[in-house]
Amino acid sequence: MTKDRWDELLDRDWSDAWDTLPEAPDLVPRGKTAQITLRLPATMVARVKRVAAARAIPYHTLVRAWIVEGLRSSAVPEVEEPDTEAQTAQLNIKLDQTMLDALKARGHELRKPYHRFARELVEWETEQAEAALGLDPTASHLPAIKELMVLLLHATNQRGDSAVRGMTRLQKLLFVLEQKLAAQTRSYAFNYGPFNEDVNDAARALEVAGFIRSSEPVASGPPSFQQMIATVIDRARSEDEGKVVEFALNDRGHEVAETLRQSSPSYDQLFKFVESIRQEWDTGDINELVDRVYETWPQYAEKSVIRDKVARRTERRRGR
Amino acid sequence: MDEVMVNANQLENSIQATAAALWKTTLPFSVDPVLWRFQVPAWSHKGTGDTKRNYKRLGAAYTKGIGMTLGAAPLLDTVSTDDQWCRLAANIVAYQRDRLHDVPTQLELLSSLRELHPSRLTAPALVAVSAAEDRINRLMVDAAAEEAQTGVAVQIILPIERLVDHASLTALIAATPSDGVSSYSLWTPQVTEERLLSDPTILGALLRMIGELAGRGIAVGHQYGNYTIAALHDVGLASMTHHLGWVDKGEPVAEQTFALRSCQTYVPGVRHCVRFHEADALGRDLDADQYAERYCECTFCAGMFESGQHPFELLLETQTVVMKNGKEREIPTARSVGANTWHFLLSRRNEVEAFSARPAVEVIEQDIERASALKRGSDAARLGHLADELKSA
Numbered sequence: 001m002t003k004d005r006w007d008e009l010l011d012r013d014w015s016d017a018w019d020t021l022p023e024a025p026d027l028v029p030r031g032k033t034a035q036i037t038l039r040l041p042a043t044m045v046a047r048v049k050r051v052a053a054a055r056a057i058p059y060h061t062l063v064r065a066w067i068v069e070g071l072r073s074s075a076v077p078e079v080e081e082p083d084t085e086a087q088t089a090q091l092n093i094k095l096d097q098t099m100l101d102a103l104k105a106r107g108h109e110l111r112k113p114y115h116r117f118a119r120e121l122v123e124w125e126t127e128q129a130e131a132a133l134g135l136d137p138t139a140s141h142l143p144a145i146k147e148l149m150v151l152l153l154h155a156t157n158q159r160g161d162s163a164v165r166g167m168t169r170l171q172k173l174l175f176v177l178e179q180k181l182a183a184q185t186r187s188y189a190f191n192y193g194p195f196n197e198d199v200n201d202a203a204r205a206l207e208v209a210g211f212i213r214s215s216e217p218v219a220s221g222p223p224s225f226q227q228m229i230a231t232v233i234d235r236a237r238s239e240d241e242g243k244v245v246e247f248a249l250n251d252r253g254h255e256v257a258e259t260l261r262q263s264s265p266s267y268d269q270l271f272k273f274v275e276s277i278r279q280e281w282d283t284g285d286i287n288e289l290v291d292r293v294y295e296t297w298p299q300y301a302e303k304s305v306i307r308d309k310v311a312r313r314t315e316r317r318r319g320r
Numbered sequence: 321m322d323e324v325m326v327n328a329n330q331l332e333n334s335i336q337a338t339a340a341a342l343w344k345t346t347l348p349f350s351v352d353p354v355l356w357r358f359q360v361p362a363w364s365h366k367g368t369g370d371t372k373r374n375y376k377r378l379g380a381a382y383t384k385g386i387g388m389t390l391g392a393a394p395l396l397d398t399v400s401t402d403d404q405w406c407r408l409a410a411n412i413v414a415y416q417r418d419r420l421h422d423v424p425t426q427l428e429l430l431s432s433l434r435e436l437h438p439s440r441l442t443a444p445a446l447v448a449v450s451a452a453e454d455r456i457n458r459l460m461v462d463a464a465a466e467e468a469q470t471g472v473a474v475q476i477i478l479p480i481e482r483l484v485d486h487a488s489l490t491a492l493i494a495a496t497p498s499d500g501v502s503s504y505s506l507w508t509p510q511v512t513e514e515r516l517l518s519d520p521t522i523l524g525a526l527l528r529m530i531g532e533l534a535g536r537g538i539a540v541g542h543q544y545g546n547y548t549i550a551a552l553h554d555v556g557l558a559s560m561t562h563h564l565g566w567v568d569k570g571e572p573v574a575e576q577t578f579a580l581r582s583c584q585t586y587v588p589g590v591r592h593c594v595r596f597h598e599a600d601a602l603g604r605d606l607d608a609d610q611y612a613e614r615y616c617e618c619t620f621c622a623g624m625f626e627s628g629q630h631p632f633e634l635l636l637e638t639q640t641v642v643m644k645n646g647k648e649r650e651i652p653t654a655r656s657v658g659a660n661t662w663h664f665l666l667s668r669r670n671e672v673e674a675f676s677a678r679p680a681v682e683v684i685e686q687d688i689e690r691a692s693a694l695k696r697g698s699d700a701a702r703l704g705h706l707a708d709e710l711k712s713a
Contacts, residue, residue: 045426045429049422052421053422056384056414056418057418058417058418058421059421060421060435090429090430090432091429092432092435094435143425143426144425144426144427145336146336146425146427147425147426147427150427197373198336200334201333201334201335201336201337202336202337204334204336204337204340205334205336205337205339205340206340207337208337208340208341208344209340209343209344210344222619222666222669225619225620225622225623225624225626225627226623228619228620228623228662229623229627231658231662232634232655232658232659232662233655233658235654235655235657235658236653236654236655236658256427256430256431259430260426260427260430263426263430267426
């Protein structure tokens, strides 16, 4: 730069230009002290999660990034007619206060509530991302095992019983459900037919969350003697040989299941389907259930150590 | 207890149940990435020679986009370039940050549960067998800090051979980075409490290591700590993580192969675990007050007395099992294991609180009196040795 140019720049009055400059980013990131709660259809949340998984980033981070980008861009999201599906799921996105203020200002500018603007941003960005990643927005996906399990334990069998006796029965009923729901399953052929270790994990998760009948709520502080002794006895019971564990929701569990069912028409429909499967397949004898599963999906019985025994039993039943 | 450390193996084994437990507690948590499990194939293998299911998943997550498989061969042979080590470290930091984000289902979304973010990110580490591992560990710390965009916790896994070699330990301390480091976490596999107390070289080396690292102004913690480790609070140890199991095996790197638990229980009165028959001789005849004063003052044992039973009815309960070779073996019942877990955790909590609140030597001197009251002269001498070492340190 020449000395004249240097002097000219120093002498110039920059006050007008100063006001038009964009705000510089913070040197130290600000804490996310504010939050926006977005109500969205459950399927939309599932789509957002799928995009986030495909990009290997947390979905909360992805949505936050979309909102930030949307505020930086002058483009307005082009959204189609409002979705008829109820906005039953919610996303809590942490933002810093400045960002939330900017979102409100932008909403005001566009003459629409800022929640709606943010929701439209998310819907629009999801569509764009799905197109870029080649994801089919209508592709069927199996509900989470934990959700299926809660609905299964909320439904009743032919005898009007909602409890499921034994892990084998729980495994097999969830396997049947998945097969009937989407002709696919997360189970694989193992020593005793179709098996999915996530079922055990989900059952334990429901117990820890305090939704299962025998489970004691886990306290965040030091437990009382009564709580400790209950876990000791419970541990002994679960390790007791030959004892069949019963899986049953407690009142809170049924309440949560009912909230899930009512959260969207699709979950209500799913619950009805789960109940119909339970009525048809959970008919009483565990052997009968195992035999039917082996007969209907023989490829999942290939590695079974009791395959021959089950086959003989099925033969006898047919002969009767 | 003020924080939970979750092993990555545990996350892969039962992520839903682990997340449910983390949601239930208000405590912060962090994830131990256990990369060292892949260092030697046997450390992540089943008896059949296949990589264990959880480690297969973990290996796949750690090597995403790098194009390699962990577990089949020694890690040093699998990862061949510095760039690959850096990408591995970055993936492992991303794993700790993001793994629990996929867990929430509609059930959790309806309950507005907190997002599960680890309180700190840990740089992956190899067992520091030689200078070669030191160099890689340093590379991974830098890469992890860059990915985390903040200081990372650094694990130092120190084999006993190196701990007792003065020159080698000096080299390791010099090679341990401090830039981008928020804390150090030491682990000395195979150093049981007994060994730590009986070998002045080992205890001296550990004291030196803690002193030099703490002298950098960075917090030093110990993974798999015990009573003696808790006593090192006074020489600069800021925190301690400990296992849920009470039988001290020095937490070796290699997997334990014994499936059956041995009949041992933690005796707070002597600050280590002993066999059931020895514990029985020490505490069976004590009434509630004597028991609390000399043997154990935990709330579980106190609750047992209040409910009209001696704590040993549960703590020392056994059953006989017949082994495959036809021999009989006495093992603790499931109730005993459950009771011992509470008794041990509550006792450890009391110990950590005591060392946090008072000078270590004062706490130990009180414990020497208690061991003497139980007529355990050898334990009193053992604790006296620890007090002497701490005084001279």
